[in-house]
Amino acid sequence: MPDRQRVCIIGAGLTGLVAASALQSAGYDVVLIESTRSPGGMIASFPVGSERIEYIYHHIFTHDKLLVRLLDTLGLSDRLKWFKPSDALVADGTLHPFSSPLDLLRFPVIPFGQRLRTGLAVLRAARLKDWKKLEDETAAQWLIRNCGSDAYRRLWQPLLRAKFDNDADTVSAVWIWNKFKLRGHSRSHETGAEMLGYLDGSFGLMVDELVRRITARGSQILTGHTAMNISQVSDTPRRFAVSCILENCATVQVEANAVVATVSSRQFAGMTTSYDWPDTYLRQVNRLSYKGDLCLVLRLRRSLSPYYWTTICDSLPFVVVVEHTNLVGPRGYGGHIVYLSRYLDISDPVWTQSDGEIYRLFIQGLSRLYPHFSAADVIDWRLQRTRCAQPVIGRGYSRQMPAMDTPWSGVKLAGMAQIYPEDRGMNYAVRLGLDAARSVLREDQLRGAADPGLRCGFLQEEGP
Numbered sequence: 154m155p156d157r158q159r160v161c162i163i164g165a166g167l168t169g170l171v172a173a174s175a176l177q178s179a180g181y182d183v184v185l186i187e188s189t190r191s192p193g194g195m196i197a198s199f200p201v202g203s204e205r206i207e208y209i210y211h212h213i214f215t216h217d218k219l220l221v222r223l224l225d226t227l228g229l230s231d232r233l234k235w236f237k238p239s240d241a242l243v244a245d246g247t248l249h250p251f252s253s254p255l256d257l258l259r260f261p262v263i264p265f266g267q268r269l270r271t272g273l274a275v276l277r278a279a280r281l282k283d284w285k286k287l288e289d290e291t292a293a294q295w296l297i298r299n300c301g302s303d304a305y306r307r308l309w310q311p312l313l314r315a316k317f318d319n320d321a322d323t324v325s326a327v328w329i330w331n332k333f334k335l336r337g338h339s340r341s342h343e344t345g346a347e348m349l350g351y352l353d354g355s356f357g358l359m360v361d362e363l364v365r366r367i368t369a370r371g372s373q374i375l376t377g378h379t380a381m382n383i384s385q386v387s388d389t390p391r392r393f394a395v396s397c398i399l400e401n402c403a404t405v406q407v408e409a410n411a412v413v414a415t416v417s418s419r420q421f422a423g424m425t426t427s428y429d430w431p432d433t434y435l436r437q438v439n440r441l442s443y444k445g446d447l448c449l450v451l452r453l454r455r456s457l458s459p460y461y462w463t464t465i466c467d468s469l470p471f472v473v474v475v476e477h478t479n480l481v482g483p484r485g486y487g488g489h490i491v492y493l494s495r496y497l498d499i500s501d502p503v504w505t506q507s508d509g510e511i512y513r514l515f516i517q518g519l520s521r522l523y524p525h526f527s528a529a530d531v532i533d534w535r536l537q538r539t540r541c542a543q544p545v546i547g548r549g550y551s552r553q554m555p556a557m558d559t560p561w562s563g564v565k566l567a568g569m570a571q572i573y574p575e576d577r578g579m580n581y582a583v584r585l586g587l588d589a590a591r592s593v594l595r596e597d598q599l600r601g602a603a604d605p606g607l608r609c610g611f612l613q614e615e616g617p
């Protein structure tokens with residue numbers, strides 16, 4: 154019988170936590186390395202009033218089946234609540250309701266004919282099954298052809314810029330197709346109305362429960378450990394050393410028989426310089442680019458609007474206003490929770506401004522948008538910076554995406570940029586974590602380091 158294998162997972166976000174749970178279910182010893190002080194990654198949360206809230210706004214869709222299954226497995230399905238969102242769009246300094254097809258038909262900013270074409274294009278895209286047909290076209294080309302150039306310039310281009318900043322015009326049509334499909338399909342079975350889900354108590358509860366189960370089964374989660382370098386210290390038995398730097402600048406090494414990196418491809422390239430990568434793989438890893446995100450969460454004395462989600466098509470310092478309490482109600486937050494978010498290139502000078510400067514910039518923008526708002530309405534605030542928040546999905550992405558099974562046997566890359574054709578999201582982080590665990594097991598079975606009968610039973614997925 155082969156020796157018990159140890160896997161080092163870099164990153165204790167949702168992907169890493171799910172990969173750890175799945176590997177444990179197949180009998181692996183797992184050690185998770187996390188650079189921040191607590192697990193959760195982008196779904197990390199903090200206490201506010203008598204509740205907890207994510208640093209970054211989060212909701213789920215009705216078709217996020219894997220995430221729903223995860224919540225069920227963790228005993229949290231009772232806490233998953235569904236809400237009807239109300240959306241708006243700011244264009245030409247005016248707040249327009251934008252929740253329904255009727256709102257689109259009434260949207261005065263684009264000519265009527267192009268409103269009709271836009272509605273039909275969204276419907277057509279949502280029904281399209283073979284996304285590969287869109288792979289070599291940009292979203293801009295597809296939208297101009299199907300919706301018209303005014304609709305593109307006044308509606309879609311600002312939305313693409315909101316997500317991809319200066320790369321908006323290079324984004325693949327697959328990305329926008331996916332948005333139409335996902336949003337259009339997040340509907341209640343009973344009423345057909347659009348519904349979004351939120352976890353009563355925050356998605357932090359899901360993180361807590363995963364952590365509790367992982368540690369209860371004897372695995373370690375080493376927080377405050379930043380992985381700097383992966384090297385192979387032995388071929389037989391296969392062993393890797395992951396060098397980590399701690400907050401006090403001390404270094405430690407974590408040894409394992411396989412490594413799963415759930416980080417950006419950029420970070421992955423930096424920590425694997427000891428390996429002589431084939432040019433093609435290295436090119437794929439290095440070619441990927443990401444947008445950063447600045448997310449300001451405010452607790453306010455009063456709400457700003459009746460809407461949950463307000464997209465900004467005008468020039469303002471942020472691109473979306475998410476009034477969380479307009480979706481889930483006031484609860485015990487002790488105020489209205491509002492997120493202001495902006496995706497940007499991290500070479501943008503705004504990225505390097507201090508938290509206070511960014512706060513003031515966003516607050517000035519908010520005062521322009523909602524004249525009744527005053528800075529005195531702010532009870533408290535926090536700014537979250539996410540360096541690699543959104544991979545830029547360009548044309549022909551399926552041919553450029555680095556494989557999870559890297560050429561370095563035993564080293565897996567399972568970062569957000571490996572989610573495709575869907576856009577990154579919690580549901581797909583769960584899928585990615587499961588895929589990474591299965592990939593480790595499959596490889597170990599092939600090389601005789603794991604029993605052929607073993608399988609990753611977590612979330613009762615089929616097959617190894």
Ligand SMILES: Cc1cc2nc3c(=O)[nH]c(=O)nc-3n(C[C@H](O)[C@H](O)[C@H](O)COP(=O)(O)OP(=O)(O)OC[C@H]3O[C@@H](n4cnc5c(N)ncnc54)[C@H](O)[C@@H]3O)c2cc1C
Nearest residue numbers: 164166167168187188194195211212379380542578579582
């Ligand atoms: C603005 C924004 C809004 C979003 N809204 C939604 C939403 O509404 N619904 C939804 O489903 N999804 C949403 N998402 C996406 C969702 O949060 C992510 O898809 C998911 O959390 C990704 O999980 P992950 O584990 O892959 O990555 P991460 O959460 O980024 O986890 C990676 C972890 O690795 C750690 N790490 C990085 N480098 C190192 C290192 N060198 N050593 C050790 N540890 C390291 C990081 O600290 C982090 O904890 C949103 C994302 C953003 C940015």
